[in-house]
Amino acid sequence: MIEIFFSVVSAVFPVGCIVLIGFIFAKKFSIDEPTLSRLALYVLFPALLTDIMYRTTVSIEEAIEMFVAFGLTYILLCLIAWGIGWKLGFSVPVQKSLVATTALPNAGNMGLSVTLFALGEAGLERAVIYLISWNLIVLSTMPAILRGEGFWSSVIFTLKLPIVWGMILGLILNLFDIQLPLKLDDGLHLLREATIPISLLLMGIQIANNRFQPSNYEVGASLMRLLGGAIIAYLVGKFMNLEMLDLQVLVLESAMPSALSSFIIVNEFGGDAPRTSRVVVISTLLSFLTLPLVLWAIGATS
Secondary structure, three states, X not given: OHHHHHHHHHHHHHHHHHHHHHHHHHHHOOOOHHHHHHHHHHHHHHHHHHHHHHHOOOOHHHHHHHHHHHHHHHHHHHHHHHHHHHHOOOOHHHHHHHHHHHHOEOOOHHHHHHHHHHHHHHHHHHHHHHHHHHHHHXXXXXXXXXXXXXXXXXXXXXXXXXXHHHHHXXXXXXXXXXXXXXXXXXXXXXXXXXXXXXXXXXHHHHHHOOOOOOOHHHHHHHHHHHHHHHHHXXXXXXXXXXXXXXXXXXXXXXXXXXXXXXXXXXXXHOOOHHHHHHHHHHHHHHHHHHHHHHHHHHOOOO
């Protein structure tokens, strides 16, 4: 049992250490957080998606299965969060915030990092498919859910994101077996390697710059994201009869804390932005307690 415990914690501990370094650094130095965020969003994550799609061995069938599994998990979490918010008599802005923080896991910097440490490169490839599904489904629906905008307006917004085009570029290179000249593939891979550590440092900076004021709402919403997401994903995965590695990735990614983008989306399209920000911070902190339990439960230890 002790060996299992240390094996599970070892998948989360490196992530926590890098986040802690970012936290300490932000407390001692003034950081241009918006610029660092844009660097991650517009340069590093597109490079990551391009490189992984360029080199991936995941089949089309497996990619479609992960896309459908995430879509079902996302829809169920939206409905459950909205139902709970309505039942508890929350105001409409708070209901919107609860939906956003419950349905949107941090599948990027946190999810990819933990999956890599816990499940290796094979798990990371599937986690990228999960992340792509997240971007395509969430960014084309959540703005419409929160603001009431039309579907096509959301689609146009999604197509403006460089991560989508990075994914498409990598897929084209892979499908047509295009070899990049002048060792550009090595440069692309080197750029990809910077994505996860910089993203985790950015998470630590974001935690340091937010006030920590937990209440019953924030703790409850965080647990809905961390544990509720894992449970719903597990049920969806078993219903779809996913292969073990696919099931592990689906559950693990769905057990991540609330995404920073949930705050960005709520702030832009409607909801209670301060509550959303606090849930992002608190769920991230709590995830270092819940993720080892999830990893142990699904046997995602190497």
